[in-house]
Amino acid sequence: MMYRNPAILTRLALLVPLGLVTGAPAAAQEAVSVEIVPGAVSLAVGEEVTLTARVLDAEGNAVDAQVLFFPSFADGRSGSARQSIDVDRATGxxxxxxxxxxxxxxxxxTARNLRGEAMVSVAFPPVDRIDVTPLGGSTYVGVATRHRATLLDxxxxxxxxxxxWSTSDGGVATVDRFGILTAHAPGSVVLRAEAEGISADVAxxxxxxxxxxxxxxxxxxxxxxxxDGVGYSWIDSLKEMAxxxxxxxQLARAAARFPTNTPLTKEAYLYRSIFASHFPGEPAVRCAPEGPSIACSTPAAIAWDPAFAGMADPSGRAVQGVHAHSY
Structure with missing residues (x-):
């Protein structure tokens, strides 16, 4: 016979409606937001701070969950920000x-779409110097020299x-806003680059x-x-060899052997044959630019003068009426 204590049964009856005694486990808290403290912080280069992340449920209660910290640029630019701000992913x-x-x-x-954010502003160190290249020296009247100035903190x-940009004597040399110095007359001149109260000079x-x-x-x-500059015999010898x-x-049937970028002269046929022996196949041919040319010009130059249309020669001597030894 089972013994039932009336007092104990009464207490249990009161606790069950309150949910304090139940056969089912309590429902797990669901994380709905992440809060970072502090939400904004200002630092100087070299300073450190630890951020704290709190994972909260819908009632604002803390939820036990692992949080990882990641940095990015506030302006949305791509690339890693880890070289600019060092973050311990586990501790914040x-x-x-x-x-x-x-x-x-x-x-x-455990929920990658659930995150909190904090803004960190790091003050730029003051500009310390300006490096200008090239470093100056000597140049000649009429020569323009481009300069580059680099600001370093x-x-x-x-x-x-x-x-x-500025120069000490505009009669000797002037400089434009891109740092291009143009020499006008013999003499000494100082080129100056200025920014944020700092300047650098080159003489x-x-x-x-x-x-x-x-x-x-x-x-x-x-x-x-x-x-042609190394002697006419070079090109002349190559033509004789071809x-x-x-x-x-062979030249008459060149289009059958070389349907793409067909060579028009025996010299071109010889070069193309050598190329094909080392780089066979259509893809290799298409990697090598080709087209009508006069004196190593682009195809567009053929349209400059009707006389060019019938010429296909890499030598400048092929331009009749211009070269003293044209042919």
Whole structure:
């Protein structure tokens, strides 16, 4: 016979409606939001702070869940921000490495779409110096030299900023807003780059341009183009070699053997045969630019003069009426 204590039964009857005694396990809390404390922080380069993430349910109660911390650029630019702000993913400790605005996200490991965010502002160190290249030296009247100015802060990081260029004597040399120095007359001149209260100077000695003293005989003598400059015999010998190795019949059937970029001369046929022996197949041919050419020009030059249309020669001497030794 089972003994039932009336007092104990009465207490159990009162506890069951309250949910304190039940045969089913309590429902697990569902995480609905992540809160980071502090939500915004300002740091200087080298400073550290630890962020705390709280995972909350719908009632605002804390939920036990693993959270991982990740940095990104606040302006949404792509690329990793870890070189600019060091973040311990497990603890939320962050250390400012470079200046800028960053977003720290705390993500619940078991629910990647559940996250909280905090803004971290890192003050830029002051600009410390400007590096200008090239470093100056000497140049000649009429010569333009492009310069580059790099702003560096005390952390040796490059900074963006507007560079203002100037010269000490506009009669000797001038500079435009892109840092291009143009020499006008012999003399000494200082080029200056300024930004954020910092300046850097490079000195130049402008000399008379020796090209201005060239005689008419030198200025107007026959100029050679590409391979002609090493002697006419080079091209002439190659043509003779091609004439001996490539027959008229081979050239007449060139389109059958080489349907793509068909060679038009025996010299071109010889070169194409050598190319095909090393790089057979259509894909290789299409990798090598080809087309009508006069004196190594692009195909567009053929349209410049009707006389060019019937020529297919890499030598500048092929341009009749221009070269003193044209053929």
């Amino acid at each position: 400790r962050i250390r400012a490495v470079k200046g800028g605005e960053f977003l720290i996200s705390a993500i619940v490991a 005390t952390a040796e990081d490059e900074r963006d900023g507007e560079i203002r 130049y000695e402008i000399r008379e341009n020796p090209a201005a003293r060239l005689t008419d005989e030198i200025l107007w003598r026959q100029k050679e183009q590409f391979s 004439e001996g190795e490539i027959g008229d019949g």
